[in-house]
Amino acid sequence: MALRWSSYPQPSQRARWAARSGGGIPGLLKAHFNVNEILSTVMMNQIAVQGMNFLLLGPIIDPVQLERASRIPQTARISSTFSLPRLVPTRLHLGTVIAILMAVAVYILLWRTTLGYRIRAVGLNPEASRYAGINVARHVALSMALSGALAGLAGVVQVFGVNFRMFTDGSATGFTGSAGFHGIVAALFGQLHPLGTIPAAFFFGGLLVGANRLQRAVQVPAALIVTLNGLVVVFVVSTELWRQQRARRRAAEIARENEDPASVDVSPLDELEATA
Amino acid sequence: MIESLLSAQVLLGILTSGIRLATPYLYAGIGETFGQRSGVLNLGVEGQMLVGAFAAFYAVQRTGNLVLGLLAAIVVGGLMGLAMAFVSVTLRAKQGISGIGFFLFGLGMSDLLFQTLLGTVQTVSGFRPVSIPLLSDIPVLGPIFFNQNLLVYTAYLLVPVADFVMNKTTLGLKIRAVGENPEAADSLGVSVARVRYITVTLGGVLSGIAGASLSIALLNVFQQNLTSGLGFIAVALVYFGGWRAWGLLAGALLFSMVNALQLWVQVLGIPIPSEFAVMMPYVLTIVALVIAVQRVRPPTALTKPFIREG
Numbered sequence: 001m002a003l004r005w006s007s008y009p010q011p012s013q014r015a016r017w018a019a020r021s022g023g024g025i026p027g028l029l030k031a032h033f034n035v036n037e038i039l040s041t042v043m044m045n046q047i048a049v050q051g052m053n054f055l056l057l058g059p060i061i062d063p064v065q066l067e068r069a070s071r072i073p074q075t076a077r078i079s080s081t082f083s084l085p086r087l088v089p090t091r092l093h094l095g096t097v098i099a100i101l102m103a104v105a106v107y108i109l110l111w112r113t114t115l116g117y118r119i120r121a122v123g124l125n126p127e128a129s130r131y132a133g134i135n136v137a138r139h140v141a142l143s144m145a146l147s148g149a150l151a152g153l154a155g156v157v158q159v160f161g162v163n164f165r166m167f168t169d170g171s172a173t174g175f176t177g178s179a180g181f182h183g184i185v186a187a188l189f190g191q192l193h194p195l196g197t198i199p200a201a202f203f204f205g206g207l208l209v210g211a212n213r214l215q216r217a218v219q220v221p222a223a224l225i226v227t228l229n230g231l232v233v234v235f236v237v238s239t240e241l242w243r244q245q246r247a248r249r250r251a252a253e254i255a256r257e258n259e260d261p262a263s264v265d266v267s268p269l270d271e272l273e274a275t276a
Numbered sequence: 277m278i279e280s281l282l283s284a285q286v287l288l289g290i291l292t293s294g295i296r297l298a299t300p301y302l303y304a305g306i307g308e309t310f311g312q313r314s315g316v317l318n319l320g321v322e323g324q325m326l327v328g329a330f331a332a333f334y335a336v337q338r339t340g341n342l343v344l345g346l347l348a349a350i351v352v353g354g355l356m357g358l359a360m361a362f363v364s365v366t367l368r369a370k371q372g373i374s375g376i377g378f379f380l381f382g383l384g385m386s387d388l389l390f391q392t393l394l395g396t397v398q399t400v401s402g403f404r405p406v407s408i409p410l411l412s413d414i415p416v417l418g419p420i421f422f423n424q425n426l427l428v429y430t431a432y433l434l435v436p437v438a439d440f441v442m443n444k445t446t447l448g449l450k451i452r453a454v455g456e457n458p459e460a461a462d463s464l465g466v467s468v469a470r471v472r473y474i475t476v477t478l479g480g481v482l483s484g485i486a487g488a489s490l491s492i493a494l495l496n497v498f499q500q501n502l503t504s505g506l507g508f509i510a511v512a513l514v515y516f517g518g519w520r521a522w523g524l525l526a527g528a529l530l531f532s533m534v535n536a537l538q539l540w541v542q543v544l545g546i547p548i549p550s551e552f553a554v555m556m557p558y559v560l561t562i563v564a565l566v567i568a569v570q571r572v573r574p575p576t577a578l579t580k581p582f583i584r585e586g
Contacts, residue, residue, distance in 0.1 A: 223387035230381025237407035
């Protein structure tokens with residue numbers, strides 16, 4: 001993977017560094033200053049969007065646009081040698097494969113390595129982790145930085161696989177189509193498990209594509225999907241308690257079933273004794 | 277260029293618009309303060325503001341009645357708040373993420389209704405500036421403080437009222453008890469759930485009014501994502517204000533003054549790229565969050581659902 005990336009031109013690396021610091025800064029703030037990560041990332045979003053707008057209107061604008069009066073804020077099209085290969089005749093590009101590989105890689109990292117074990121421990125119980133000698137702040141910051149790097153990779157794939165250039169409509173949602181927020185939904189829907197994210201992401205990707213089709217065909221606004229996604233998040237987190245209770249009840253039942261033979265043997269005796 | 281920024285006229289302009297711009301932060305922030313003091317982090321403020329803003333705008337656009345617009349925002353915001361209370365208190369859902377869910381819902385819903393009911397960006401005639409007799413005649417200060425619209429005045433009146441309710445009334449005591457030590461409050465017969473339902477619903481109502489203050493008082497338009505992150509900033513200002521109404525007022529004024537300054541920097545053509553000017557308030561908020569979190573301790577039971585033992 002490292003070799004592949006080094007063959008890509010500078011902009012992608014810059015994007016990745018930017019995204020990594022985008023996740024890294026809130027991570028450091030969370031780890032060392034206990035700043036709520038949701039608030040700091042929302043602020044970072046706005047800052048990143050303004051930085052991107054600045055770059056796209058000036059330093060990295062398409063030279064052709066620079067000469068035109070319209071000055072559309074976008075970069076030049078990247079050379080086709082750098083675009084991700086596609087599975088002709090579909091529009092499926094290598095980015096999809098990278099995404100699935102990444103999900104597997106994250107699974108291995110989180111569930112099959114010591115580092116991953118520590119990250120999960122810190123998330124489940126920071127106090128106990130600290131007591132066990134894990135550097136909580138470092139692991140919080142690290143996991144946020146990794147998360148930022150993966151988000152950056154998502155942006156890279158979007159550029160090299162779909163749009164072949166960077167552009168902006170001035171807002172955070174223009175280029176990505178709110179992929180970031182939908183990603184949160186997909187992660188939740190996949191039960192915060194990297195492998196669960198795979199079907200969830202395809203499901204929501206399908207929903208979004210369907211929404212666009214729907215808008216064009218029968219004029220149902222695509223905003224409907226944003227609304228539904230919001231409801232999905234609310235329902236998923238709302239039913240968590242119920243799901244936990246059910247899991248606990250099932251575990252108790254299994255435990256009871258395992259004890260059953262013994263209890264069957266005992267109870268008639270008990271009855272005998274009681275009647276005696 | 278820089279000197280022009282320091283001229284009396286520009287400074288007055290910054291003060292006047294700063295005071296006006298703080299309005300939505302005050303409504304939303306005070307509502308959020310009540311919620312957080314009782315132990316519930318409501319991150320759906322932004323979504324509540326958006327649906328409130330739309331409801332108010334649509335009501336005014338159809339009827340021309342400003343009171344009706346305000347009522348629509350109150351009802352819709354209150355319903356959103358009630359839903360948040362149900363999810364976070366009764367269902368004990370994770371508060372940060374369920375708030376994001378309500379934000380997405382509000383963002384999508386307001387856009388959906390906007391596109392189907394209005395279609396294009398329109399304007400309404402909203403609350404007009406009301407000059408307070410005598411006070412508005414004070415030179416210099418008069419036009420800044422006493423020539424604003426009704427929603428601006430009530431926002432500032434809300435600060436001492438909220439402070440009084442929180443610190444001097446039984447309800448305020450219950451709210452603080454429930455946010456600091458719900459077990460103790462519960463053992464003394466205070467219904468943790470009821471107090472939290474009240475604060476979170478109130479937060480929704482105030483967020484709705486915050487949205488209305490944008491769509492029918494300050495901007496008088498509605499468009500997709502009208503609030504653009506304003507609700508999240510209001511939540512950040514609650515942290516900055518140390519969960520106190522007066523602290524929130526200071527934070528809201530600081531933030532909106534910087535925002536007003538940023539607008540004037542652009543108006544005067546000072547050679548800072550406008551993107552960096554727009555960044556300023558957000559950078560400031562992050563810095564403010566870092567400082568604020570070190571200074572005051574958040575309510576102990578914040579984000580923790582209450583589970584009654586036994």
